[in-house]
Amino acid sequence: MKAILALDQGTTSSRAIVFDRAGLPISVAQQEFRQIFPQPGWVEHDPEEIFASQRDVAARALAQAGLAARDVAAIGITNQRETTVLWDRATGRALANAIVWQDRRTASRCDALRQAGHDAGFRDRTGLVLDAYFSGTKLAWLLDSVPDARRRAENGELAFGTVDSWLAWRLTGGEAHVTDASNASRTLLFNIHDLDWDDELLALLDIPRCLLPRVAGAGEIVGATRCEGLPAGIPIAGMAGDQQAALFGQACHRPGLAKNTYGTGCFLLMNTGERPSASRHRLLTTVAWRRPGGAHYALEGSVFVGGAAVQWLRDGLGIIEKAEDVGPLAASVPDSGGVHFVPALAGLGSPYWDPHARGTIVGLTRGSTRAHLARATLEAIAFQSAELIAAMSADSGIALAELRVDGGATANDLLMQIQADVLGVPVVRPRVTETTALGAAYQAGLAVGFWEDEAEIASLWSRDRVFEPRMPESLARERLADWRRAVERARHWARD
Numbered sequence: 322m323k324a325i326l327a328l329d330q331g332t333t334s335s336r337a338i339v340f341d342r343a344g345l346p347i348s349v350a351q352q353e354f355r356q357i358f359p360q361p362g363w364v365e366h367d368p369e370e371i372f373a374s375q376r377d378v379a380a381r382a383l384a385q386a387g388l389a390a391r392d393v394a395a396i397g398i399t400n401q402r403e404t405t406v407l408w409d410r411a412t413g414r415a416l417a418n419a420i421v422w423q424d425r426r427t428a429s430r431c432d433a434l435r436q437a438g439h440d441a442g443f444r445d446r447t448g449l450v451l452d453a454y455f456s457g458t459k460l461a462w463l464l465d466s467v468p469d470a471r472r473r474a475e476n477g478e479l480a481f482g483t484v485d486s487w488l489a490w491r492l493t494g495g496e497a498h499v500t501d502a503s504n505a506s507r508t509l510l511f512n513i514h515d516l517d518w519d520d521e522l523l524a525l526l527d528i529p530r531c532l533l534p535r536v537a538g539a540g541e542i543v544g545a546t547r548c549e550g551l552p553a554g555i556p557i558a559g560m561a562g563d564q565q566a567a568l569f570g571q572a573c574h575r576p577g578l579a580k581n582t583y584g585t586g587c588f589l590l591m592n593t594g595e596r597p598s599a600s601r602h603r604l605l606t607t608v609a610w611r612r613p614g615g616a617h618y619a620l621e622g623s624v625f626v627g628g629a630a631v632q633w634l635r636d637g638l639g640i641i642e643k644a645e646d647v648g649p650l651a652a653s654v655p656d657s658g659g660v661h662f663v664p665a666l667a668g669l670g671s672p673y674w675d676p677h678a679r680g681t682i683v684g685l686t687r688g689s690t691r692a693h694l695a696r697a698t699l700e701a702i703a704f705q706s707a708e709l710i711a712a713m714s715a716d717s718g719i720a721l722a723e724l725r726v727d728g729g730a731t732a733n734d735l736l737m738q739i740q741a742d743v744l745g746v747p748v749v750r751p752r753v754t755e756t757t758a759l760g761a762a763y764q765a766g767l768a769v770g771f772w773e774d775e776a777e778i779a780s781l782w783s784r785d786r787v788f789e790p791r792m793p794e795s796l797a798r799e800r801l802a803d804w805r806r807a808v809e810r811a812r813h814w815a816r817d
Contacts, residue, residue, distance in 0.1 A: 337383075339393075395771065397561070475531075539768070545557065627705070661700075677815045
């Protein structure tokens with residue numbers, strides 16, 4: 322066996338990457354798909370587009386690498402996490418568009434549950450806050466809104482899953498209805514202490530247990546490919562939510578190690594070991610992975626709009642032609658000229674958890690230009706991440722010595738320098754920045770013996786560049802204080 326194939330199903334595109342034994346990419350294929358916005362605050366994807374794009378890039382990546390099925394030891398799947406799919410078990414077809422993690426349509430349902438006193442119960446059992454971000458209220462909405470869905474669900478005719486489950490079902494021809502603990506822990510339905518679906522929470526949201534996928538271990542072979550367009554018989558041996566996969570791919574296998582992923586959103590995770598660690602600063606407690614030796618947990622901070630803010634500059638405002646143009650445009654001015662952009666385009670995540678916040682630009686003058694807005698956008702990504710790191714350090718009692726980073730936006734040197742400046746600690750970019758896909762590949766490879774153990778994987782991690790802070794600490798504090806003033810002007814804006 323020569324390689325591992327990783328399927329990286331993201332919010333705006335599907336990618337497939339073939340990795341060799343050194344953990345280096347052999348070939349990469351990527352395809353964007355539609356973002357559907359039926360009304361303000363709603364975000365949807367077509368599940369058929371998700372599957373077709375992921376299958377097609379997998380086939381292309383294998384072809385580019387010149388590999389046949391016999392050359393591929395296993396497939397690992399990593400995915401946008403809380404996005405919710407409901408499908409017919411008999412036909413394998415989705416009943417409606419997938420409701421994306423960014424979607425805010427169930428904010429009022431979460432408000433009602435919170436007002437009824439259920440917030441503490443959900444937090445204690447799931448490690449999550451009651452927010453429309455997660456899958457549980459999305460699934461309840463589908464059952465209530467799709468004609469006849471609730472009756473059919475109760476009769477066992479339907480299946481629910483996050484995107485990993487949807488892909489596994491379609492790739493195996495309907496044989497595997499599975500998820501893993503990292504994805505299950507993002508649903509508001511999974512007890513992270515018992516590592517099982519929680520019957521009391523299911524009853525509270527009126528969700529039949531028969532809808533739910535089996536929760537497989539990270540070291541388990543869950544099925545094999547059996548779908549048109551891909552070679553048959555390749556084992557599917559690793560499944561992980563995208564941020565937990567990146568934590569694993571960054572070799573953060575020990576408590577206290579942390580990474581930040583800069584993708585559509587920004588997600589900071591710190592490995593906290595074999596016991597869940599509660600947050601006092603509105604971070605999330607989540608399952609990092611469950612391997613044969615037991616489960617590891619993480620603290621997580623979630624920024625809903627990170628790289629998506631750059632995409633909005635491109636697609637919404639048209640001030641750049643390509644996402645890559647934002648760096649040179651932002652670098653053409655020495656600073657943002659007092660402009661602050663709060664990219665609450667899908668509400669605010671940690672530590673605010675404000676679904677009613679909306680995007681806000683403050684500090685504009687007649688001298689403000691598109692370059693200042695581009696720079697303010699990069700600064701907003703860095704400021705949001707800095708707030709997460711401050712909360713995580715307060716929760717864990719650990720002051721970060723360095724921040725490991727990954728994701729597409731880490732290619733932007735200016736953003737990485739701004740991040741180091743506002744944090745006051747080195748930002749370390751690894752040689753392989755596709756650590757989300759790499760983490761899924763590593764977990765699949767461990768399951769089939771392609772790699773021996775976590776120590777071997779850790780030995781493969783290497784640095785590409787370290788960004789040292791250059792900004793005086795007093796100035797960094799001042800800039801963060803101005804950012805927080807701007808955030809207060811964005812909060813509590815929208816009404817249901």
